[in-house]
Amino acid sequence: MFDTKLAPAVAGPPQDAAETPHRSPIRLPGTGFFAGKVALVTGSESGIGRETARALCQQGAAVVLNGRQADRLEQTRQALADAGYVVASCVADVTDYAACEALVATAIQTFGRLDVLITNASISQRAYFANMQPEVFRQVLDSNVYGTVYPLKAALPYLLQVRGSVTFISSISALNGMPSGSAYCAGKAAVANLAHTLRLELSDTGLHVGVVHIGFTQNDPDKRVLSASGEPVPIAHRPPRWQKTQAQVASRIVEHIRRRRQRTVLSALGQLIVLVHTYLPRLGDWIVLRTIRRLRHFYE
Known part of the structure; x- marks a missing residue:
């Protein structure tokens, strides 16, 4: 069983991966829909990413884990390896293109x-x-946009070879x-539109592009x-009855x-939200404005 942990400073992908044959794929153990497949999940040292990696492992995939905190990433890798899953890991900041090349190379x-x-x-x-420092806005936006673009740019030649799948x-x-999520909302909206654009550009390649x-x-x-100043703070209040578990979200992904x-x-x-935004956008805005006044802790 592989539970390889490679350092991130490895060679990036070839200049033209479509013309460079891979070495013979490792025979991967396991059964399930993704048996014999290899998945890479960015931000999988914790949270939804970790549980998505676990769900893919449960369906037979070999998974490359990723995160920026080496200790936490190793704990996740070890836990999945101890459960009998086939995993590797790579510490990489996905807003750094060279690091993403190393991640895909892993x-x-x-x-x-x-x-x-x-x-x-x-x-x-x-x-x-109005309160955000410009560099904080950029940090949030970069993590969502370039944190999506760079891993895909590095992985695209390999995904195209196997008519694979990318999900944002x-x-x-x-x-x-x-409200109180301007940079995050902008980044996530950009990612959704990027998926639509790539679906059109790559329609004849067989690559699945989803969001x-x-x-x-x-x-x-x-x-x-x-x-607003870039300090880490707890997430705003969310009523528990509105929340899904990480495992439920991972299963749907x-x-x-x-x-x-x-x-x-x-x-x-x-x-x-989709229904109201599509057919009754003014009603949607009215509801949000009322919640700002009546449920400020929901945003602040």
């Missing part, structure tokens, strides 16, 4: 192929636009905006977002990939 050098990419890593915020993790807040808009989800106790869907919107609230 998959290729360890397992010989890459079939599935899930761009999950991102930073969120809890701050109104967006949010229901990208569908209609959310999942996740809703309110239970977080790890130490989950933090950025304040994996189902989305298995069915090669273009878009999946999670939760009844998300579906309602």
